[in-house]
Amino acid sequence: MSVPNHAPMPGRPVPPMFSPGRIWTLAAATFTQLVRMRTFYFLLFFAVLVFGMSNVNLLYTAEQQLSTIRGTSFGAMWLFAWLFAVTATAVVIPRDIEDRTLYTILSKPVPRVEYLLGKFFGVLLVITVALGAMLLLSGLVLEFRKAGLIAETRSYLEQSPDLTPADIQGQLDAISSEGFHPRLFTAAWIILLQAAVMAAATILVSTFASSSLFTIIVGIAFFLIGHGHRIAVDYWSEGGATNNWLAWAAKVVPDFHIFNVHEKIVAGSTASPLVMAEITAYAGVYCVVYLLLGWYMFSDKEF
Amino acid sequence: MSGSSSTPPSSPPAIEARELTKVFPLQWSKGYMVAVDKVSFTVNAGEVYGLIGPNGSGKSTTMKLVLGLMAPSLGTTKVFGLSTSDVRARSEIGFLPENPYFYKHLTGAETLRFYGKLCGLRGRSLQERIGELLELVDLEHARDRRLAGYSKGMLQRIGLAQALVQRPRLVVLDEPTAGVDPIGSREIRDLILRLKQEGISVFLCSHLLEQVQEVCDRVGIIFQGKLRREGPLDELTAIENQTEILLQEASPALISKIQALIQAEGADLLSLGRPRTTLERLFLDEVERGLADARSAGVHSAEPSPPPRP
Numbered sequence: 001m002s003v004p005n006h007a008p009m010p011g012r013p014v015p016p017m018f019s020p021g022r023i024w025t026l027a028a029a030t031f032t033q034l035v036r037m038r039t040f041y042f043l044l045f046f047a048v049l050v051f052g053m054s055n056v057n058l059l060y061t062a063e064q065q066l067s068t069i070r071g072t073s074f075g076a077m078w079l080f081a082w083l084f085a086v087t088a089t090a091v092v093i094p095r096d097i098e099d100r101t102l103y104t105i106l107s108k109p110v111p112r113v114e115y116l117l118g119k120f121f122g123v124l125l126v127i128t129v130a131l132g133a134m135l136l137l138s139g140l141v142l143e144f145r146k147a148g149l150i151a152e153t154r155s156y157l158e159q160s161p162d163l164t165p166a167d168i169q170g171q172l173d174a175i176s177s178e179g180f181h182p183r184l185f186t187a188a189w190i191i192l193l194q195a196a197v198m199a200a201a202t203i204l205v206s207t208f209a210s211s212s213l214f215t216i217i218v219g220i221a222f223f224l225i226g227h228g229h230r231i232a233v234d235y236w237s238e239g240g241a242t243n244n245w246l247a248w249a250a251k252v253v254p255d256f257h258i259f260n261v262h263e264k265i266v267a268g269s270t271a272s273p274l275v276m277a278e279i280t281a282y283a284g285v286y287c288v289v290y291l292l293l294g295w296y297m298f299s300d301k302e303f
Numbered sequence: 304m305s306g307s308s309s310t311p312p313s314s315p316p317a318i319e320a321r322e323l324t325k326v327f328p329l330q331w332s333k334g335y336m337v338a339v340d341k342v343s344f345t346v347n348a349g350e351v352y353g354l355i356g357p358n359g360s361g362k363s364t365t366m367k368l369v370l371g372l373m374a375p376s377l378g379t380t381k382v383f384g385l386s387t388s389d390v391r392a393r394s395e396i397g398f399l400p401e402n403p404y405f406y407k408h409l410t411g412a413e414t415l416r417f418y419g420k421l422c423g424l425r426g427r428s429l430q431e432r433i434g435e436l437l438e439l440v441d442l443e444h445a446r447d448r449r450l451a452g453y454s455k456g457m458l459q460r461i462g463l464a465q466a467l468v469q470r471p472r473l474v475v476l477d478e479p480t481a482g483v484d485p486i487g488s489r490e491i492r493d494l495i496l497r498l499k500q501e502g503i504s505v506f507l508c509s510h511l512l513e514q515v516q517e518v519c520d521r522v523g524i525i526f527q528g529k530l531r532r533e534g535p536l537d538e539l540t541a542i543e544n545q546t547e548i549l550l551q552e553a554s555p556a557l558i559s560k561i562q563a564l565i566q567a568e569g570a571d572l573l574s575l576g577r578p579r580t581t582l583e584r585l586f587l588d589e590v591e592r593g594l595a596d597a598r599s600a601g602v603h604s605a606e607p608s609p610p611p612r613p
């Protein structure tokens with residue numbers, strides 16, 4: 001044997017205890033895994049939906065048509081984001097355990113928390129890319145439809161002699177304001193935040209669940225509880241039953257009503273930077289708490 | 304034979320397991336089962352250690368305990384003097400699990416890149432390492448094929464390459480030759496011997512006892528979770544009060560002379576006959592002969608055979 005080319009490297013650098021590079025490697029692998037599972041096909045359904053909506057013009061005024069396109073596409077984005085966060089996260093970890101890929105990953109210098117974070121960010125990466133694509137698509141459809149509607153309305157209004165050019169412009173401006181607007185980015189951000197909370201919660205569930213199906217069911221139940229949160233809290237406090245246990249239960253599950261702001265933003269209102277920061281912090285705190293609990297559960301799990 | 308003589312005495316053992324015990328609770332009853340029972344052994348640096356035992360005797364569990372994939376119920380294990388929960392220890396270990404499966408959607412090269420990056424390799428050095436390893440395990444032809452289309456033996460080989468990616472000082476192999484044909488399994492044996500020459504410690508378990516005998520310096524025999532025998536292979540297998548003589552081209556006359564001599568000296572002749580080749584050897588010889596035949600036939604069909612010499 002001439003040159004020992006498999007001999008250990010002399011002076012091997014000590015691997016860092018925490019490495020964003022490794023998390024990124026794991027996230028990118030999760031991303032590829034999900035993409036190669038053909039998850040992006042649903043984008044076709046989304047495209048069909050949005051293009052379909054843009055051709056529905058019965059009974060609606062021009063403004064209503066545009067706001068319907070906005071509402072439908074953002075509704076679809078919201079549904080996709082949280083549902084995908086639950087299902088994809090629920091599938092990704094058990095699959096590694098079944099395939100025993102987890103053995104080889106964890107026998108490399110990879111701390112378990114990095115593995116969980118890699119899965120979390122991988123799922124979020126897919127959602128971010130998908131939301132970006134949907135945002136782009138709905139923006140294009142909106143602008144395209146807006147241009148058509150403005151042209152139609154202008155030629156229609158210019159036939160009536162009573163309207164001054166200023167009146168016409170006012171109406172056209174009203175239509176114009178219903179098109180794509182930068183505030184829609186903030187709506188997409190809130191949708192992403194809600195998906196992140198769902199993904200983190202699902203990671204926590206899948207560290208102790210025995211099957212993907214169970215994880216998905218618990219994840220969806222969690223979502224529904226989050227939405228019933230305010231109703232439940234109101235109901236219980238009216239009945240005077242606010243004991244400690246309930247107060248705690250109410251804190252474990254976030255109040256998903258907070259994220260409903262995205263609907264108002266899509267409808268036309270804007271959220272102040274302060275409100276945005278608050279929502280982001282709220283989502284961030286829940287993500288961190290769920291991931292920490294997940295880490296705790298996962299750290300001495302045996303496979 | 305033992306490679307431990309070449310390593311300085313100061314270097315800590317590759318694996319030091321002390322009283323390792325693993326108890327599994329039984330799912331549907333209050334009972335429990337002891338999968339690994341107070342197992343102690345040492346794998347010195349540069350040594351090849353074979354753990355053998357029947358199915359369900361606790362070999363894989365012992366390996367998982369050594370790797371820190373499972374926490375022992377009792378006892379300790381150290382790798383190069385470090386606890387296995389230490390990230391530094393794990394960067395010195397390469398692991399091939401039994402029946403390995405990797406991400407089916409990745410190609411061979413992508414798989415190695417993934418594991419290489421997890422070990423902190425990047426860029427050119429990683430790229431070169433991937434090429435080296437694919438060559439080593441003879442998978443260059445399948446470099447860009449997805450693992451979903453790999454055969455069992457190919458998966459085993461990419462698993463080996465993956466274990467070696469960061470040039471670990473210790474390789475843990477759980478049945479490295481399971482499901483591999485005799486040629487492939489001999490290649491894996493050669494690879495293990497090569498790793499040993501390069502000073503890498505190997506901890507393996509296998510059901511192919513002949514192979515274990517060929518590659519291991521030390522063996523442990525585990526049964527029902529207990530380590531029954533343990534020690535250097537030569538010592539374990541030598542039968543102290545017997546001697547073997549192997550002759551070639553011996554005439555019947557010579558043999559009867561020897562027999563007479565043995566009787567005269569008062570020793571017992573235990574066996575006399577032709578040594579048998581192993582089935583494995585026979586199989587390999589046949590396959591090799593077949594390959595040679597095919598090669599010469601291929602040459603003949605490709606180009607006209609030379610005219611017979613006058």
Ligand SMILES: Nc1ncnc2c1ncn2[C@@H]1O[C@H](COP(=O)(O)OP(=O)(O)OP(=O)(O)O)[C@@H](O)[C@H]1O
Nearest residue numbers: 303327338356357358359360361362363364365401
């Ligand atoms: N996670 C687990 N939970 C409960 N029992 C387990 C678990 N893993 C292993 N066992 C039990 O521990 C014992 C040892 O299993 P192990 O896999 O270590 O055997 P092995 O020697 O590797 O066998 P084989 O040669 O078949 O691979 C078996 O009886 C097995 O049923």
Ligand SMILES: [Mg+2]
Nearest residue numbers: 362363401477
């Ligand atoms: Mg086993």
